[in-house]
Amino acid sequence: MTEIVAGATIDTARRTLAARLAAAGLDSPELDARLLVGHAMQLDLTGLVMHGQRQLSQEDAQRLDVLAVRRLAGEPVARILGTREFWGLELQLSADTLVPRPDTETVVELALEHLTAGGDLKRRLRIADLGTGSGAILLALLSELPRAYGVGTDISVAALETARDNARALGLADRAGFVACSFAAALQAPFDLIVSNPPYIPSTDIEDLAIEVRAHDPRRALDGGGDGLDAYRALIPQAARLLQPGGALVVEVGVGQSGDVATLMTEAGLAADSAGVRADLGGISRAVMALKKVR
Numbered sequence: 001m002t003e004i005v006a007g008a009t010i011d012t013a014r015r016t017l018a019a020r021l022a023a024a025g026l027d028s029p030e031l032d033a034r035l036l037v038g039h040a041m042q043l044d045l046t047g048l049v050m051h052g053q054r055q056l057s058q059e060d061a062q063r064l065d066v067l068a069v070r071r072l073a074g075e076p077v078a079r080i081l082g083t084r085e086f087w088g089l090e091l092q093l094s095a096d097t098l099v100p101r102p103d104t105e106t107v108v109e110l111a112l113e114h115l116t117a118g119g120d121l122k123r124r125l126r127i128a129d130l131g132t133g134s135g136a137i138l139l140a141l142l143s144e145l146p147r148a149y150g151v152g153t154d155i156s157v158a159a160l161e162t163a164r165d166n167a168r169a170l171g172l173a174d175r176a177g178f179v180a181c182s183f184a185a186a187l188q189a190p191f192d193l194i195v196s197n198p199p200y201i202p203s204t205d206i207e208d209l210a211i212e213v214r215a216h217d218p219r220r221a222l223d224g225g226g227d228g229l230d231a232y233r234a235l236i237p238q239a240a241r242l243l244q245p246g247g248a249l250v251v252e253v254g255v256g257q258s259g260d261v262a263t264l265m266t267e268a269g270l271a272a273d274s275a276g277v278r279a280d281l282g283g284i285s286r287a288v289m290a291l292k293k294v295r
């Protein structure tokens, strides 16, 4: 049976949907099916197990079928659910925000390790997140740094609305501000830490990305210009001016970009070395850090 029908149990609906998603060649059919059935039935993963024998009503089956059709058309589960977990925080998404990726947690890790090594965790730090999107990196850092204040910038006013909502929902709004501008253009020094996951896909590569990305993430969250490095050329000199001596810039980079980005950092007068490059779980150099020199 490949149809999700009224009267089927939750367990059967989940297996049926997983089989449909697998037949369509999707990467994680079991997990996607659990999340979509849970969303349709308003149950978390534990609830799904506990109520596995509950039968679907006509409305339940129709609702789930609509979600299945969206997923089969290439819409990511996070977009369908409207939320994504990042650094253990549940973030709301909108059409104007990138879906935060697990790889981006590498930026958070590297920044926190730098602050920990400097004994800075309890200091009143000033942080900026350039191209904040849903607020993912900034809010993850503020959740770990109880005395830190942060500002997130974005060129998308709509994305900033979502970031603001996320800050409120997570109880971090009193330590987070959001500003519409191009990277750090409207910010004033000094900052102890500047982070960014800017758009870094070369323009001509975007059409080759998976449909989940090219059709559903906002183009301005992806497009890094001809060689993918346009955003770094803009934001690195800005960050170099705004950091206080000893302050750190930590950015996410795409595959093969860490060397070029480290060079841009050095050219902007920052101290970048190989110790400041961190790989993600897939072994790809994903986060690059440079420090403002202490004169």
Ligand SMILES: C[S@@+](CC[C@H](N)C(=O)[O-])C[C@H]1O[C@@H](n2cnc3c(N)ncnc32)[C@H](O)[C@@H]1O
Residues within 6 Å of the ligand: 097, 098, 099, 100, 101, 104, 130, 131, 132, 133, 134, 135, 136, 137, 153, 154, 155, 156, 159, 181, 182, 183, 196, 197, 198, 199, 200, 220, 221, 222
């Ligand atoms: C790759 S997304 C990262 C979003 C979020 N920081 C994350 O890691 O999930 C890049 C973000 O940069 C924003 N952006 C693009 N160009 C920008 C610019 N010139 N100034 C500020 N933000 C920009 C996009 O709107 C998008 O939200």
